[in-house]
Amino acid sequence: MPRVSEGTKLTQVEHILASGSATLDFAVKGENNYYTWEGPENADWTAENVLRVENDDEDRLILFPENEYFTCEVEHDSNGVEIVRCK
Template sequence: MTRITQSTRLEQVEHILGSRTNILDFAVKGENDYYTWDESEDADWTIEDVDYVENVEEDRFILYLQGEYFTCDIEASREEGNKGPVRCWCEESKDK
């Protein structure tokens, strides 16, 4: 797991794993570990173009997208308690 501690853009995000404990994990194509964003309780995040949500465990869920990949702009300034915003949306693959 790689902690997101500064503002960044993630491309080719295959799915997003979320939890009620204020964590978003981003699975990026070709990466072995998740990129983890730890949010404050009142954080601002929006994920568009979600096809469906699957419950993994009692407090964990996976967001699957309608397109091929999510692109996510993520604001962060520390390891824990970030307020965002986080904005994710689908874009067509550049490989096409």
Template sequence: MPVIADDVVLERVEHILGSGTGTLDFAVAGESEYYTWYGIEDADWSITGVERIENDDEDRFLIYPNGDYFRCEVTADKQEGNSGPVRCQSE
């Protein structure tokens, strides 16, 4: 799974798999692996245009867009311990 260690814009994100520890995994249409962003527990991230969240009471949760995809602007300067920001919005 590719690790996000530099700033990137991800288009056509089908869903986001998140955890309470600050990790976000992005499922991009046409890709076979998640793009993983390792953030800190209190990292600055926001996701707008959410249709539904599954397993929202557990440590791992899936976030689905209100539209077809999310577009995500991800800030990273290292492989682990990033603080953000990460901004995703439904297209």
């Protein structure tokens, strides 16, 4: 799985797998592998315009967008810590 970090913008994200260990896996249209972001414990990430959330298993959630896709950006907050914002 390709890793993503600050400065990455992913478009056409079909769904997001989120784990309690601050790992996000992004399913991008037309790609065979997930793109993965590993944040620090208690990492700050948000996903807006979520249609539904499903449990993949006890430690993982699947988030689906209201519209066709999410757009997700990895950036730094005011303290220099990596964060993810998906809309």
